[in-house]
Amino acid sequence: MLTILGKSGRDRFCDGMSRRSFIRIGALGMGGIALPQLLSAEAAAGVNSDGRSHKATIMIFLPGGPPHQDMWDIKTDAPSEIRGEFDAIRTNVKGIEIGDQFPLMAKMADKFVFVRSIVGADGSHDAFQCITGRSRGQQPAGGWPCFGAMVSKLQGPLNPAIPPALGLSPRCGHVEWGDNGGGGFLGPGCTPFAPEGENLKQDLVLNGASLDRLNDRKRLLNAFDNFRRETDATGAMEGMDTFQRQAFGMLTSAKLADALDLSKEPEAIRKRYGTGSMNMQADGAWKRLDQFLLARRLVEAGARCVTLAFSRWDWHGNNFGRGREDMPMLDQGVSALVQDLHDRGLDRDVSVVVWGEFGRTPKINNNAGRDHWPQVSCAVLAGGGMQTGQVVGSTNRLGEYAQDRPVHFQDVFATLYHNMGIDPHRTYVKDLHGRPTHLIDPDRAPIAEIL
Numbered sequence: 489m490l491t492i493l494g495k496s497g498r499d500r501f502c503d504g505m506s507r508r509s510f511i512r513i514g515a516l517g518m519g520g521i522a523l524p525q526l527l528s529a530e531a532a533a534g535v536n537s538d539g540r541s542h543k544a545t546i547m548i549f550l551p552g553g554p555p556h557q558d559m560w561d562i563k564t565d566a567p568s569e570i571r572g573e574f575d576a577i578r579t580n581v582k583g584i585e586i587g588d589q590f591p592l593m594a595k596m597a598d599k600f601v602f603v604r605s606i607v608g609a610d611g612s613h614d615a616f617q618c619i620t621g622r623s624r625g626q627q628p629a630g631g632w633p634c635f636g637a638m639v640s641k642l643q644g645p646l647n648p649a650i651p652p653a654l655g656l657s658p659r660c661g662h663v664e665w666g667d668n669g670g671g672g673f674l675g676p677g678c679t680p681f682a683p684e685g686e687n688l689k690q691d692l693v694l695n696g697a698s699l700d701r702l703n704d705r706k707r708l709l710n711a712f713d714n715f716r717r718e719t720d721a722t723g724a725m726e727g728m729d730t731f732q733r734q735a736f737g738m739l740t741s742a743k744l745a746d747a748l749d750l751s752k753e754p755e756a757i758r759k760r761y762g763t764g765s766m767n768m769q770a771d772g773a774w775k776r777l778d779q780f781l782l783a784r785r786l787v788e789a790g791a792r793c794v795t796l797a798f799s800r801w802d803w804h805g806n807n808f809g810r811g812r813e814d815m816p817m818l819d820q821g822v823s824a825l826v827q828d829l830h831d832r833g834l835d836r837d838v839s840v841v842v843w844g845e846f847g848r849t850p851k852i853n854n855n856a857g858r859d860h861w862p863q864v865s866c867a868v869l870a871g872g873g874m875q876t877g878q879v880v881g882s883t884n885r886l887g888e889y890a891q892d893r894p895v896h897f898q899d900v901f902a903t904l905y906h907n908m909g910i911d912p913h914r915t916y917v918k919d920l921h922g923r924p925t926h927l928i929d930p931d932r933a934p935i936a937e938i939l
Contacts (some may be wrong), residue, residue, distance in 0.1 A: 496822055501542075526583065543792070543839075543872075544787035544792050544794070544837060544838045544840075544908075545639070545794075545841070545907070546787060546793055546795075547635065547841050548843075549796070549797045550797075550802050551799070551801060551802070552803070553613075553860060554848070554865075554866075555801070555847065556864065559589070560587060560590075560604065561602075561887060562576065563585065563834040563885065566885055569794070573808040574588055575588045577590075578823055579594040580595055580598055583785060584597050590714060591814075592820065592823035601866055603867070603880060603900070604882050604891035605866075605869070605881025605891070606661075606864065606897065608882075609845060609862040609897070610624065610899045611687075612882070614665065615667040620669065621897050621898045621901035628673055628674075631670065633673065633674045634671075634680065635671060635901060636655070636669060637678040637679060638905075639908060647790035650743060650791050653669075653791065653792060654682070654786055654793070655669055656783065658773055658774055660771060661768070661770065661772070662772065668795055673725045674917060680793070680803065688888050698727065713866065733767060736776070743789055744789070747791075750778055750782060750785070758781065760827075761780055761828075762777040762820060764817060767914055772800020773799060777824075779821075780821040783796055784832075784838075786836075793798045798821070801814070803857050806857060822840075822868070822870075825840065826870045827873050835873075837871075839871050839903075839908075840871050841868070841904065842869075843866070846861060846865050847864050866896075872903075872907035874903075881894065895935060898928045898936070899935055900930050901917075902928045902934040902935075903934040905927055912933075912934065915927055
């Protein structure tokens with residue numbers, strides 16, 4: 489949570505807040521680090537903000553492990569105890585069929601890559617592997633940085649008013665599902681900015697004023713103008729640390745507030761995305777469709793990586809009832825996002841990935857559900873200038889394992905890094921001991937057929 493609070497002191501403004509405390513930036517929700525410290529840490533790490541090509545990634549995590557054989561890898565010729573209740577439907581790409589709960593995506597399948605052979609899941613019930621590409625076990629000192637942290641380290645902020653990486657996943661009852669990623673051994677200066685709570689705009693607070701109040705531009709700018717005139721007259725601004733200046737600039741800008749303000753979107757666009765539900769799904773995430781729109785607004789404003797979590801997919805029972813509820817909503821959110829990126833000319837610059845931590849058992853259990861199945865799962869990719877309109881990999885007739893072209897989690901990450909303009913094999917960061925660490929393992933590579 490971003491807060492600026494006044495402290496005691498003799499040199500005060502008329503509202504009782506001291507000038508000294510005004511220029512101190514409070515906790516940013518990044519492990520307690522102050523914003524000036526964050527910016528200082530980024531500079532010390534060599535992060536630049538020269539605004540190199542604005543490539544971006546939106547990562548959509550489906551907590552709990554979505555059922556691959558009921559979504560984008562329908563097994564129509566499998567026995568009934570495996571096939572389930574959903575049928576396959578044709579798409580606008582000849583030869584590609586997907587589940588009947590995704591009619592909107594089927595109509596624009598030429599804009600997607602359906603990866604049906606994701607392997608390498610460690611079986612952990614969390615977001616970690618989907619945001620880092622790594623297993624939670626045997627981590628280096630400080631831990632593995634998430635994708636957003638890596639990008640923040642390597643490319644820095646495009647705009648000082650917009651954090652380079654943001655995490656929109658809410659606090660979940662199962663904490664690991666709401667993981668927005670950390671800086672790991674790169675340090676808290678690279679940790680994604682993670683607003684908390686049900687209303688993102690209410691979680692950014694300036695001396696007790698919500699962003700709704702900050703939207704009163706005239707009043708806000710007048711207040712800052714008065715502050716600048718007073719501090720300039722006393723030389724206080726000249727005495728500010730460089731990073732305090734940068735932090736002050738971030739907070740005095742309305743750019744982040746504007747990006748978070750969905751009311752600025754045309755009604756037709758908001759309707760295309762829908763709003764979904766703010767209700768938390770048991771111990772999982774909410775089903776907020778407006779987060780898909782928020783992610784697009786944030787990358788358009790300058791963010792390089794935005795992650796979000798959608799619903800709860802750990803369906804040990806009532807798999808098909810939950811599927812009929814959640815899958816059409818996911819269909820609406822993903823199709824609206826990808827079409828919007830194309831309409832706005834962002835499809836070659838913004839990559840999208842949709843996936844969960846593992847798949848579900850081929851055989852339906854006695855509760856009409858599917859259990860955990862780390863052996864294989866699926867993912868959907870879009871944008872990023874990729875060669876879409878194709879399927880990568882396949883599973884066997886029963887959906888038990890990757891039959892051909894297994895794609896590891898790190899292969900997907902290598903693809904995303906490539907799309908960001910980062911060579912995953914030649915680029916490295918230093919760990920806490922100063923040793924160079926590559927972004928992916930040497931035996932992993934981008935998915936060549938879609939580049």
